[in-house]
Amino acid sequence: MTNNAKLGVAVVGCGQIGARRAETAARHPGSELRLAVDTNAEAAGELAARYGARVSSDWRAALKDDSIGIVMAATPNALLRDIAASALESGKHVLIEKPMGRNAADAAAIAAAAQRSGKTLKVGFNHRYHPALMKAHELFAAGAIGTLINIRARYGHGSRPGYEREWRANAELAGGGELTDQGVHLIDLIHWFAGLPKDVFAYAQTAVWPIAPLEDNAFALLRYDGGVVASFHTSWTQWKNLFSFEIFGTGGSISAEGLGGSYGPEHLTLSKRNPRGGAPAVETFAFEDTDRSWELEWQDFMRAIVDQNPYWGTPADGVAAMNVLSALYASIESGKPVTL
Ligand SMILES: NC(=O)c1ccc[n+]([C@@H]2O[C@H](COP(=O)([O-])OP(=O)(O)OC[C@H]3O[C@@H](n4cnc5c(N)ncnc54)[C@H](O)[C@@H]3O)[C@@H](O)[C@H]2O)c1
Known part of the structure; x- marks a missing residue:
């Protein structure tokens, strides 16, 4: 593939995740970072210098630029709707970070823009690309644990001093607290294994961080036709970072733990129920x-654009997650289960 044949990428939002995405796009043989956009000139300048890209403080610059084929948005959540919808309508493929905007209305507007444009829109549910979770899904789909009974997931970190002054603690910019931030990954993973729930219920706490009305902890229950139940807890008071996703079936269970780095080594345990009772046969x-996950996700996105391959994080996946998220907040508000 010649340089001209590469897809030019504009990264909008050059913070923690924008930098990761830029690195991944720059490494892929089919894409090249051409524009780094941030209102923080230093952040954009640093990223642009690293990959020989141009700089802008205005994301609209990417829309008018014919050398840009892909817009990658990694800004605070409130900006994702405008950036994604405008970029799609300007004929760009788009990868936006999770969550798909601040709420279900943002997600629906972004999905509608994707539909009108015919361009590829991907929502950054990178957790589906963690090898332990991919293996879990493969084993589950092959029937390794029989029929699904329930799912139990936990995800959290301990936040950091001053969190209340960051955009994630600002309801206008973030849309929600920890239920939105890390919870949306768990909702998407639960959908991946179990499909869409029939009704949901949740409690939230603002226990430690002064971020009310946003929550620093949420406990959610999702119930399915046929009786399957999924539960999760997301927390910004998880003092030692944790990721755990457990799936229980009639013939065994699968447990995916860790995400690497501060979340601990990624590993998976498959336990096969012992028909005679007692200890199961365990494979780790x-x-x-x-x-x-970032590299595998970008590869999937590029295959979707170039070869029209099916991919994860479709507009429908994003909308489904945001609909369930909105229903969970409605349940927190009313104290009652919410039917979808
Ligand atoms: N997939 C994941 O696991 C994961 C992890 C963390 C964050 N995220 C998501 O990534 C997005 C960004 O999060 P982050 O942790 O990188 O935040 P961050 O604060 O590190 O970076 C956000 C950047 O956006 C810039 N920005 C703000 N307004 C802008 C504007 N109008 N135009 C251009 N740039 C602007 C900021 O200056 C900052 O550099 C969020 O949507 C978040 O939910 C996803």
């Missing part, structure tokens, strides 16, 4: 400690 799988 270990994965390298580097987080490859």
Whole structure:
């Protein structure tokens, strides 16, 4: 592939995740970072210098630029709707970070823009690309644990001093607290294994961080036709970072733990129910400690654009997650289960 044949990428929002996405796009043989956009000139300048890209403080610059084929948005959540919808309508492919905007209305507007444009829109549910979770899904789909009974997931970190002054603690910019931030990943993963729930219920707490009306903890229950139940807890008071996703079936269970780095080594345990009772047959799988999810996700996105391959994080996946998220907040507000 010649340089001209590469897809030019504009990264909008050059913070923590924008920098990761830029690195991944720059490494892929089919894409090249051409524009780094941030209202913080230093952040954009640093990223642009690293990859020989141009700089802008205005994301609209990407829309008018014919050398840009992909807009990658990694700004605070409130900006994702405008950036994604405008970029799609300007004929760009778009990868936006999770969550798909601040709420279900943002997600619906972005999905509608994707539909009108015919361009590829991907929502950054990178957790589906963690090797332990991919292996879990493969085993589950092959029937390794029989029929699904329930799912139990936990995800959290301990936040940091001054969190209340960051955009994630601002309801206008973030849309929600920890239920939105890390919870949306768990909602998407639960959908991946179990599909869409029939009704949901949740409690939230603002226990430690002075971020009310936003929550620093949420406990959610999702119930399915046929009786399957999924539960999760997301927390910004998880003093030692934790990721755990457990799936229980009639014939065994699968447990995916860790995400690498501060979340601990990624590993998976498959336990096969012992028909005679007693200890199950256990098989464990270990994965390298580097987080490859970003690279695998970008490869999937590029295949979707170039070869029209099916991919994860479709507009429908994003909308489904945001609809369930909105229903969970409605349940927190009313104190009652909410039917979808
Ligand atoms: N997939 C994941 O696991 C994951 C993890 C963390 C964050 N995220 C998501 O990524 C997005 C960004 O999060 P982050 O942690 O990188 O935040 P961050 O604060 O590190 O970076 C956000 C950047 O956006 C810039 N910005 C603000 N307004 C802008 C504007 N109008 N135009 C251009 N740039 C602007 C800021 O200056 C900052 O550099 C969020 O949507 C977040 O939910 C996803």
